[in-house]
Amino acid sequence: MKATSPYMQDLTRGIIKENPVFIALLGMCPTLGVTAFIVNGVGMGLAATAVLIASNLVISLLRNFIPPQVRIPCFIVIIATFVTIIEMVLQAFQPVLYEALGVFVPLIVVNCIILGRAEAFASKRPVIRSLLDGIGMGIGFTLALFILAAVREILGHGTILGPDPDSAIHLFGANFEPMALFAQPAGAFIALGLLLAIVNLLFKRFNIN
Amino acid sequence: MEKLLSIIFIYIFVENFVLQRFFGICPFLGVSRKMETAIGMSMAVVFVMTIATLVTWLLYNFILVPFNLTYLQIVTFILVIASLVQLVEIVLRKISPTLYQGLGIFLPLITTNCAVMAVALLAVRQEFSLLEAVVFAIAASIGFSLALIIMAGIRERLELAKMPDVLQGSAVTLVTAGILSLAFLGFKGMLTL
Numbered sequence: 001m002k003a004t005s006p007y008m009q010d011l012t013r014g015i016i017k018e019n020p021v022f023i024a025l026l027g028m029c030p031t032l033g034v035t036a037f038i039v040n041g042v043g044m045g046l047a048a049t050a051v052l053i054a055s056n057l058v059i060s061l062l063r064n065f066i067p068p069q070v071r072i073p074c075f076i077v078i079i080a081t082f083v084t085i086i087e088m089v090l091q092a093f094q095p096v097l098y099e100a101l102g103v104f105v106p107l108i109v110v111n112c113i114i115l116g117r118a119e120a121f122a123s124k125r126p127v128i129r130s131l132l133d134g135i136g137m138g139i140g141f142t143l144a145l146f147i148l149a150a151v152r153e154i155l156g157h158g159t160i161l162g163p164d165p166d167s168a169i170h171l172f173g174a175n176f177e178p179m180a181l182f183a184q185p186a187g188a189f190i191a192l193g194l195l196l197a198i199v200n201l202l203f204k205r206f207n208i209n
Numbered sequence: 210m211e212k213l214l215s216i217i218f219i220y221i222f223v224e225n226f227v228l229q230r231f232f233g234i235c236p237f238l239g240v241s242r243k244m245e246t247a248i249g250m251s252m253a254v255v256f257v258m259t260i261a262t263l264v265t266w267l268l269y270n271f272i273l274v275p276f277n278l279t280y281l282q283i284v285t286f287i288l289v290i291a292s293l294v295q296l297v298e299i300v301l302r303k304i305s306p307t308l309y310q311g312l313g314i315f316l317p318l319i320t321t322n323c324a325v326m327a328v329a330l331l332a333v334r335q336e337f338s339l340l341e342a343v344v345f346a347i348a349a350s351i352g353f354s355l356a357l358i359i360m361a362g363i364r365e366r367l368e369l370a371k372m373p374d375v376l377q378g379s380a381v382t383l384v385t386a387g388i389l390s391l392a393f394l395g396f397k398g399m400l401t402l
Contacts, residue, residue, distance in 0.1 A: 025235075025238065025379055026235070028231075028234035028235055028238065029231050029232055029233070029234045029235070029323045030231075032231040032234060033230070033231035033232075072291070073288065073291055076287050076288070076291055077284060077288070080283045080284040080287050080288075081284065083283055084280060084281075084282075084283050084284065087283070088280070103327055103330050103331060103334065106282070106283050106326070106330055107232075107323045107326060107327060107330070109283055109287050109326065110287070110322065110323045110325075110326045111323075112235055181391075184390075184391075184394060185228065185229050185230075185231065185390050185394075186228075186387045186388070186390035186391040186394055187387070188231070188387075189383050189384065189386040189387030189390055190383070190384050190387035190388075192383050193379075193380045193381065193382070193383030193384035193385075193386075193387060194380070194384065196379055196380040196383060197373075197375045197376045197380040198375075200375040200376075200380065201375045204375065
């Protein structure tokens, strides 16, 4: 890796090198739970990104005012506030997505990525760097969800842009019989396991780390 | 009675929290390496989940709903869970230091165990009565423990198995979880509420 400014590093770190899903194995529950369709996966990724950026920003601003003994409860309250806001926004403007994501929307509050970045990064760094870190990690999370959802939707349903029949594009002809396994929970585990193996293989091949 | 029994059966087998609903995957992957820690974690989760659901249900139905504060649901629930976890941590450190050492980092992480939060949220969303909510929490946590303990048993043997090194660690654990989930798929549709 060539030397780059710390700002650039903060932004790009989360996308591939320290990808929260593929490398750090954080935020597994939404990763597996909402990725039956690409739309849901990316929607969840963007919602979590919004919360991550906002909470990184506020926690970084308040880092000198929060007493270290009670920092975790403070972080949780800040994160929960933003999750409540996102939940209301989704309910108002994206009701279909809100229904599809179900209980995983309030569960963004217990997404380990967000608390992890607050504790490990934003509580110790200046505002701009925390903001960039939030954006980078958010992109990394959304990217991982997109890849897993793409594999599962294409193999499990044979479509992209489903489940809404108006926007769904069938990739294969009428004779296509989808691999129902990948639409099932079992398929999510297997697809993610194999994706992790592929990521390990690529990292080894290109000597990243 | 019939409803209580079906809640128990559904949330242990049909809608197993880990293998079918994807709640609590982090501890499922993190502490399933050894049987001993898996059992300790399971007991901690059963305890925290049951109490957390009891407290959050009471708070929701007797404070948040009457005062029209339901938008504070997420904040109150997570705070109740976080303080309960602290309590369990203090008690465990006193009673069983070895278990406390074994659970290590994962005890505070019950706070971010989505299974606990999910039980509390779903108990309210499905409009369970207090008794049903508590039974639901116990059943869900037993389902979680069942998956965790089965997985620990498998992983203890998997350690010795030969496999390509890119698959080692989390990748093979996830594939194993997939096959386990496939087995639980056999219960699908057996019973609904």
